[in-house]
Amino acid sequence: MSDATFRVMLRMQIKPGMEADFERVWKEVGGSVTSDPANRGQWLSRSTTADEDGVYYIISDWVDEPQFRRFETSDTHLSHRTKLHPYRSGGSMATMDIVASLSGAAA
Template sequence: MFRVVLCLRIHAGREQEFERVWAANTAAVADHPANLGQFLARSADSESTYYIGSDWVDEPGFREFENSREHVEHRQKLHPYRSHGSIRMMRAVPGLVG
């Protein structure tokens, strides 16, 4: 499995609107055949910091989505809310189930 985690700083006062727009446009990611799921989380330390995580079958599947028209359109809908962001990509290793 290949995991992608975005850390986004949202313009102050636009957090609730960002959450609504993200939720309304999740199909752009979820409908891709290589996508295994995604989540949105807000930092406990900052009202304006969010994490978007998505899991993929493999890195080539993610890269296919990353270069797709659907990704560009999805990103354009979220871009007005962010002041800056970063991305981390990782390969899953064995974990524990609680």
């Protein structure tokens, strides 16, 4: 297995008052992402920045970009997105290749 990792970071603005439901549904449908053989893991984070109320970041790691793009256009992903869409009021996506990694003392 290659050590290369393709990372996807989604920034999602959630409609006010819907944060708890969004988190619950994200956990319920997350297996549709992590069960893909090319997925290395997925994380949901809530922003603590004062001007980012209701903002979440979803990070998912993939074996490579072509396999992520295959998943991105799959029926499985479309179904996943459809279940989360009612909670969103906006968002963006950034993609990147991890070029280096350092473990911290607490690891």
